[in-house]
Amino acid sequence: MLTSGVVELLAAFGLAPLFLVAGLLAAGSLGRRGPGRYAAARLLRLGLPAVFYVLLVDPMLRWWVASGQGDDRPLLAWLTDWTGGRGLGPMWFVVALLGFSLIYAGWRRLRPVGPSRPSELSMSRLLTLAAGIAALDLLTWPRVPDTVARYWDFEWPHWQAAAGVFVLGVLAGERRWFRAPSRLLLRVCGCLSLVALTGLAGLPALSVQPGNTEIPPGSWQVVIMAGLDGLTVVLAMVWLVDRLQRHQVGRSPLLAVGARSSYGAYLVHPVVLVGLSLALRSATWAPEAKLVVVVAIGVPVSFLIGGLGNRLAATVRAGSGTHRPRAGRRPASTGGRGHALLPGDGPGAGAALGSGSSKSSPKKWLSGRSGPNALWLAGCDGQDSTMTTYPIVVRESAPHYAATRTATLAVTELPGWLGQTYRQVAMSLGTHRQYPADGPFARYHRLPDGRFQVTAGFPVAERPVGDGDVIAEWVPGSRVAVLQYAGDYGSMEPAYRALSEWLSTHDAVAVGDPYEVYRSDPQSDPNPATRRTDIVQPFVPAASSAADRN
Known part of the structure; x- marks a missing residue:
């Protein structure tokens, strides 16, 4: 029971760091481009891949898997089936991020950000944000039937925490909350997030009826779960960002290349992993062994394809003369804290x-x-x-x-x-x-x-x-x-x-x-x-x- 709870937690919070980073980057990107250009860029970078996935990639993957299981329906039938034969799959993250980004752009068009207002990160601000996530959970969970929550794999139950983490990233980016946070605050965040995470993993064991891991609506467990959800996602993300900053993860050239390729890798990984799984279907190995092989090969291949896509896009932009460098990108580190690897050699x-x-x-x-x-x-x-x-x-x-x-x-x-x-x-x-x-x-x-x-x-x-x-x-x-x-x-x-x-x-x-x-x-x-x-x-x-x- 505890193991299944841990698996559910990984599914629920695994993408939270990505929403946090997206919020941090959104603050700077919108400030440089303005709300209109920022929204247009998000529609292009996030909207087009999501539409392409829903219209073409997802039905093709479903047809590919089904044909291997004896389903003789042609590909055209899968491409034209809108009654449930398709879904967003991992693209729910992209669609959610697009929605949050457009809302942020609209808000900043109505309420432009004022002069730079750095402020200190405090526990009261974090608890307020966690309470907001918990309130959203309580308002939306009972009103989203399971059939709606799972329709097209939108993963609606996870949007509240995702929105809260995105807001945390935006506020931290605009107000430089992660500039020099208190050591004591970070230690408290780490300890409390561990307690909340443990509570979430074991909460199904406290269900009203013995042997039933489903938490009944309207019970006291729902209130506790909503509160722990908000605490976990906010405090754990703050602690994680500090860990990454202190250990200077961005110093590694390999990690820097991986970071630039990560979005492309995320877009192509469903095709790569499903393809490898189908290729190994006839192997007589244990399922665990197949999983290890698929992950060990599929993840690097996905990042490789993502990197090649970046290079191809850069080549096309350079060839067309329309390339405009991304202002504000932090270059890779040269070895000391805050050192930047600057652009190329000048003459001499x-x-x-x-x-x-x-x-x-x-x-x-x-x-x-x-x-x-x-x-x-x-x-x-x-x-x-x-x-x-x-x-x-x-x-x-x-x-x-x-x-x-x-x-x-x-x-x-x-x-x-x-x-x-x-x-x-x-x-x-x-x-x-x-x-x-x-x-x-x-x-x-x-x-x-x-x-x-x-x-x-x-x-x-x-x-x-x-x-x-x-x-x-x-x-x-x-x-x-x-x-x-x-x-x-x-x-x-x-x-x-x-x-x-x-x-x-x-x-x-x-x-x-x-x-x-x-x-x-x-x-x-x-x-x-x-x-x-x-x-x-x-x-x-x-x-x-x-x-x-x-």
């Missing part, structure tokens, strides 16, 4: 390292980081300057903080200084459990003596603490023109000319120096010719500039 990095190889370690690469536009700034481009058409978009850049270092340098000093700067700023942020909100940037201002005043660092969501010469810089909001450049850092002069001509033809006046945001990762994009950089120029309309002068 190979010389600084004593080798032109792109396979150098992150630490060596960081120490050899070159100024991406250092060569053309010095007039040493040496490339064909024929004008090329570059994609340029206009955006509203929200006011934000940045953690930066500034120095006045000769061109030859740029490579070493930039590498040291990105490493030092990343270490400073990591020490205070702060993280970059976007990719690394550098801003160059040429001085009359030929040297450059260079400011480099990372944008952050809240005011950075700073250490030594790492300071907090306030970047005011402005309208910006963003040129999306792909290619060698030493060949950027035509791109800057194109941006200057765009300003002239659009009656715009540059405000301050342009800056570069580096979007590529040397591990995923080792070819310098395909690395991507956003060249960003703040500007105002010419009429506004003239009015200001008057």
